[in-house]
Amino acid sequence: MTILLYDLVGSDPSRPFSPHCWKARMALAHKGLGFETVPVRFTEVADVEGGGGRTVPVIRDGAHVVQDSFAIAEYLDDAYPERPSLFEGQSGRALARFVESWSQRTLHPAIVKATILEIHDLQDKENRAFFRASRERTFGKPIEAVQDGRTEEKRQAVSKALEPLRATLRRQPFLAGEGPMFADYIVFGGFQWLRCVSTFAFFEADDPIRDWFERCLDLHGGIGRSLPAAA
Template sequence: MTIRLYDLVGSDPSRPFSPHCWKVRMALAHKGLGFEAVPVRFTEVAGVEGGGGRTVPVIRDGDTVVQDSFAIAEYLDDAYLDRPPLFEGASGRALARFVESWSQRTLHPAIVKATILEIHAFQDEENRAFFRASRERTFGKPLEEVQDGRTEEKRAATSKALEPLRATLRRQPFLAGDGPMFADYIVFGAFQWMRCVSTFSFLEGDDPIQDWLDRCLDLHGGIGRALPAAA
């Protein structure tokens, strides 16, 4: 049976934009597993698979339902041992957790501050209201004041904060070495999210991170690149 992926979209159901759902899309493709994507808007998340969950991605694989991108990647590796691994051993999972913590604390806040108005505009009318209310509650200020990341000074500061990633990718083609593993998809998900909603970039043309991003977009038949960038 085909795996079902509940996948966050905005007003256009053909444009999945969630960083965490993109991690799972890449993980499924990496393992060569076909999947059916079920587009879900923010306001529909609570109803996924009988309800109760607060976030997507969620997958259903036969009788098994798994929520959370990292848990899904672990499930896929455990359930499909004969397919290409997403992690190498227990320490591979543990070190990928460090990559996840780094990405969520370095890259995600920078992306939110640089593009939150575009993420808002990406939603349909009902979800714009939902998104604004929920994020303004989180940040305690209007979205227009959250988005502050477009000065050259802020772009350069974020670019500098990405130096650990850049230095690693100067040495090796992927975070996981010669080929990609889930650690790569964790960081790729964030950049793909940004690519989907905004034309803005933290990177300059000759950045090794950009070269890696291009390699990621080409992986698995180019499923990343098949999503057109924001224009």
């Protein structure tokens, strides 16, 4: 039975943009597992697979329903141990947790502050209203005031915060070493999110992060590159 991946989209169902859903996509491709995507908009997320206040990504693999990108990667490694590993054991899972914490506290807030209006504009009318209301509750101010991360000063600050990532990728092709694992897909998800919603970038053409990202786009038959970048 083909695995189903519930994937966040905007008004165009062919343009999935969630960083967390991209982690799950890359994890499934890494394991060599066939899957079908089920496009889901913001207002539909809570009703996925019976509801209960779900978030995406969610996968259904036969009788198994798994929510959250990290939990999905763990499930895939446990359920399909004969296929390429996403973690290489418990120590790899622990290190990937650190990468996830760093990414969600450093990279993701910077992307939101640089692109939240573009994310809003990708939605249809109903989901624009939902997105605006939910994000303005979170931030306590209009989303127009949230998008303050596109000045050169802010871009340089983010670039400086990415220096540990940059230093690592000067020494090796992937965060996991010679080949990618889930730690790479965690960070890739953030940059793919940025690529999908905006032409804004935090790195220069000669940045080793950019070189790594290009390698990631080409992985698994170019699944990342198959979605055109925002124009």
